Amino acid sequence: SLTLKHGAHRLGKRTDPMMERWRNYGLGQFIHWGLYAIPGGHWNGAYYGGAAEWIRAWKGMPNEQYDNLYKEFDPAEFDPKAWAEQAKDMGAKYMIITTKHHDGFCLWPSEFTDYDVTNTPYGNDIIGPLVEAYDAVGIDVYLYFSVMDWNHPGYRSKLETINDKEAYEEFKEFTRNQLLELLERYPTTKGLWFDGTWDAAWKEQADFADNLATEMREMIPGLIIGSRFRPDDYGNRHFDSNGDLMGDYEQGWERKLPETYEETKGNDWDCVMTVPENQWGYHSDWRGHVKTSYELIEMLVKSVSLDGNFVMNFGPNGQGEIRQEETQLAKEIGEWMDKNNEAIYGCGYLDWEKQDWGYYTKDRQTGKIYMIVFNRPLNGALKIKTPDKVSLDKVYSLKDSSQSFVPEEIHKNEFFIHYPFSEHIDSPIVIVIEPSSN
Numbered sequence: 102s103l104t105l106k107h108g109a110h111r112l113g114k115r116t117d118p119m120m121e122r123w124r125n126y127g128l129g130q131f132i133h134w135g136l137y138a139i140p141g142g143h144w145n146g147a148y149y150g151g152a153a154e155w156i157r158a159w160k161g162m163p164n165e166q167y168d169n170l171y172k173e174f175d176p177a178e179f180d181p182k183a184w185a186e187q188a189k190d191m192g193a194k195y196m197i198i199t200t201k202h203h204d205g206f207c208l209w210p211s212e213f214t215d216y217d218v219t220n221t222p223y224g225n226d227i228i229g230p231l232v233e234a235y236d237a238v239g240i241d242v243y244l245y246f247s248v249m250d251w252n253h254p255g256y257r258s259k260l261e262t263i264n265d266k267e268a269y270e271e272f273k274e275f276t277r278n279q280l281l282e283l284l285e286r287y288p289t290t291k292g293l294w295f296d297g298t299w300d301a302a303w304k305e306q307a308d309f310a311d312n313l314a315t316e317m318r319e320m321i322p323g324l325i326i327g328s329r330f331r332p333d334d335y336g337n338r339h340f341d342s343n344g345d346l347m348g349d350y351e352q353g354w355e356r357k358l359p360e361t362y363e364e365t366k367g368n369d370w371d372c373v374m375t376v377p378e379n380q381w382g383y384h385s386d387w388r389g390h391v392k393t394s395y396e397l398i399e400m401l402v403k404s405v406s407l408d409g410n411f412v413m414n415f416g417p418n419g420q421g422e423i424r425q426e427e428t429q430l431a432k433e434i435g436e437w438m439d440k441n442n443e444a445i446y447g448c449g450y451l452d453w454e455k456q457d458w459g460y461y462t463k464d465r466q467t468g469k470i471y472m473i474v475f476n477r478p479l480n481g482a483l484k485i486k487t488p489d490k491v492s493l494d495k496v497y498s499l500k501d502s503s504q505s506f507v508p509e510e511i512h513k514n515e516f517f518i519h520y521p522f523s524e525h526i527d528s529p530i531v532i533v534i535e536p537s538s539n
């Protein structure tokens with residue numbers, strides 16, 4: 102293997118309490134909010150078909166007009182407590198908020214730029230009240246930060262000239278200043294979710310990024326930083342040039358999910374997911390497929406069954422309102438979580454053979470196993486294949502523990518659970534198995 106100065110500094114999972122807490126979240130909420138919510142995917146009467154938070158990059162949006170949107174930022178309906186309550190009711194255990202997206206607009210009062218909320222009609226800090234409101238309901242807050250910053254004069258996507266290099270040094274200092282400022286202002290934050298680190302210029306900053314990560318972890322011991330922040334000595338992110346994970350968990354699952362445990366390489370990971378195909382910021386006209394709560398619950402369950410967390414995105418509008426579609430989804434997901442979160446929180450991967458009816462999760466502390474059934478077999482027979490020396494002594498419905506099932510052994514270590522699907526069920530059912538080793 103290569104000798105790397107700035108590769109992975111740890112092999113295997115972090116085992117400290119803050120990471121254990123992260124690993125057991127199950128469900129998170131992403132919030133993309135910023136100036137892009139004002140145009141909401143339209144400009145000068147034209148529809149923008151790209152991701153709403155990237156509208157500045159669209160030829161239909163003159164940069165200067167976008168950069169002046171801050172003069173209209175005045176979200177009269179912004180209600181951080183209501184957002185936090187809604188997330189609580191949905192069952193989210195952590196929330197990731199965009200402090201600064203690629204456009205460089207800061208939702209907090211930054212000493213290091215004028216391009217922030219203080220210079221808008223609204224005038225007040227957004228991040229602080231959100232951190233306070235979410236902390237108050239027991240939802241951990243993580244700060245999304247885009248290294249790529251289209252507003253800063255020193256930002257470069259690549260370093261070609263001496264001038265580029267000089268300008269980028271100022272940009273690096275600015276980036277460090279803003280990150281330390283965020284941790285200083287919001288010391289209860291549990292981690293940082295970095296984005297916009299794919300540029301060639303950033304990939305040359307292995308030493309700077311490594312030192313900055315160390316400095317941030319010294320400011321908040323236990324701080325959780327994913328694999329999307331640092332480049333290694335050769336510019337590789339997520340996995341270093343020896344194939345080892347950099348950072349505390351893998352951040353590669355953006356709008357996609359692993360199919361198998363092998364794909365996760367046994368690492369911690371999160372999947373961040375949009376409700377439409379590809380809209381993070383508010384777009385007033387969602388087109389194409391919009392995911393149902395059933396689909397989002399399946400993605401959540403699939404993530405937990407493969408030892409990951411699932412983070413559903415919300416894109417509040419320019420007035421600071423959560424849109425009706427997201428409110429409805431939060432309600433439906435919350436109703437399912439109210440009844441079934443025992444199969445999610447503190448649960449993870451079970452190494453039993455995957456079956457067509459759905460997913461297994463396993464409670465990491467109690468060892469209880471959960472069968473989360475999405476695809477009902479027409480004959481009601483749910484197949485289970487157990488490893489050798491594992492028998493199924495106690496099997497019952499999570500909804501009603503008095504509804505128990507006697508597994509029918511059809512082969513060695515192979516059983517049917519006959520579930521009475523006669524009653525109309527419109528949401529995934531959960532069966533609990535308390536296995537014993539004989």
Ligand SMILES: C[C@@H]1N[C@@H](C#Cc2ccccc2)[C@H](O)[C@@H]1O
Pocket residue numbers: 133152154155296355373381
């Ligand atoms: C978490 C998500 N990452 C951001 C992106 C992106 C992107 C999309 C296409 C090509 C390069 C980068 C999205 O704007 C959103 O913030």
